[in-house]
Amino acid sequence: MKTVFASKLEPLLGAVAEQMELYVPQKSGDYYVFRRYDRSADVPVELNNIRTCTPVKEFLFPLRETAAVYPKPIESEQVKPFAVFGLKQCDLRSMAILDKVFKEEEFKDPSYVERREKMFIIASDCSEPGESCFCNILDGKAYASSGFDLNVSKVRDGFIVEAGSDKGDDFIEKHSQLFSEAPEALLTEREQDRAKTQQQLEKNNAELQFDTPLKEIFESGQDSDVFDVEAKTCIECQACTRICPTCHCFYLYDTARGDYFAKMKMWDSCMRMAYAEVAGGANPNKILGDRLKHRLFHKFVYFLDRYGLEMCVGCGRCVDADAGGIDIRQMFKKLNEELQSKDKAEVTK
């Protein structure tokens, strides 16, 4: 795979935008969100130093979409190729998690698969992890080594651009006039910057380095009251699940549209009261604390049991978004403390 140098970002993005719709990060208040790139608008593109506020799942699994039309099926509109610039390693890992669910061998979700295939991924290094970022606790890094078509790293005087796929390699080859050989000194600089950010992450999250794997911490907390206690300030806004890049629950509903009907797919949230309720009224998660517990057990126990990886990338979006002030990291700590004191009690016995 090719690794090259580009002195400017705009020509690279311009070349992408000539081929397909391009989404780029834009500052909105304190956070970055994605906007459609418009060359003529003359708004300079910033390289986001941290993940965007909104999750990448929006591009692959939209808030609402038509899942089927009946009684006569219609060919769904073809998804046009599109590119997203500024995705961080946590975003790429969240896509790998969604792939497990929506690209599963037995039942593939057709629209997810199509969008995923049409997406051109331009990742970039994370240089300023936020206060809520804890990706390193879940084996995350401040930069990506795979899962992208192109990766951009800011260095002195320009950018190191690395291909991570054949699509990325082809792009560099096709637009060779935009790039020059990557000087060794700049590659070293990139490595140094990456190591520095990684160290920063380790330092920020030193308190979250537990001796026991998170799965075991949760499993030992099956009967803990931590969930009920934490849920006391929850206002059931569901922001945590909507903004989470890995939460993927959805709700199917039917609607009439003139002379035909549509089956719609819309984001849902396991924090919603009636989420698991059946027609007869039974509901295993009537209590808010139980819903919070299910959400976290899904992330750190059940998904891992099923797919071999946690359903959390440590991006901290849920921490930033939570109007009730619930902080997933505090629950890790409390459950770990409970486990430690349980272990100690065992030893004393």
Added chain:
Amino acid sequence: MNENPYQPVNAEIVDITDESPTIKSFVVVPEKPFKFETGQFVELTLPGEGEAPFTPSSSPAETDKMEITIMKAGRITTLLHDCKSGQKVGLRGPFGNGYPVDDFAGKEVYIVGGGVGLAPIRSLFLTLVDRIKDFKAVVCRYGARTPEDFICKDALFGPWQKIGGVDIKLTVDEANGNWKDNVGVVTTILDPKDVDAGSAVAVVCGPPIMMKFATLKLLEHGFGADRIYLSMEKNMSCGIGKCGHCMIGKYYVCKDGPVFTYEQVKGYPKIWD
């Protein structure tokens, strides 16, 4: 399986039978043959209104039509109860696993059912009866609220009881004038002498509370947790293990169930709620 798992197969309701004051059976004819295994479920769509999961009550041997027995319980089932013959509907599926009928061969099959739970069990019963010689015995213990609340009354009160190799006992919570059988919940007719708990397989289907106490009774009789098959009712929606509503621990009831052994699910919280 359809390429788009969300796409329903067009179908039509051709016949409706009143089973009890709150239960009706609908004969549904799909546009193309629709195969399922007994115990699997389908999502029945009422166009423009929504869909709900049901385990067909007919024998899987019939692929040109299917019977679905529905209790009026929520919004969609109430709307379905108001439907007339000729109503267009949609079918998605079949989803999940069925009863492992082949694994039951050579064994006593102990079927414990309650209320509308007798619908999926009817499909299983017909499948077992089709090859009755393969099983040591089929022993059924069914309960309903009142005698009127049984489904398939004509067959249940007569012909089914006369099939060789089949032993059926019934009970009701509240009797009326003509009732001569047992009165009490279904666990009151579970006798340790019914089957050999050390080798038989049990199938339990009914309201959650009934399933809970029947399972506890079977364990008490000496059934292994891995030989108690439960037809779990959760909020199955997508049918393909993605939307999340029907999770029991790591399992999606829609994809990994709806039939589970008690052994599989006993460690998870609130399975009966």
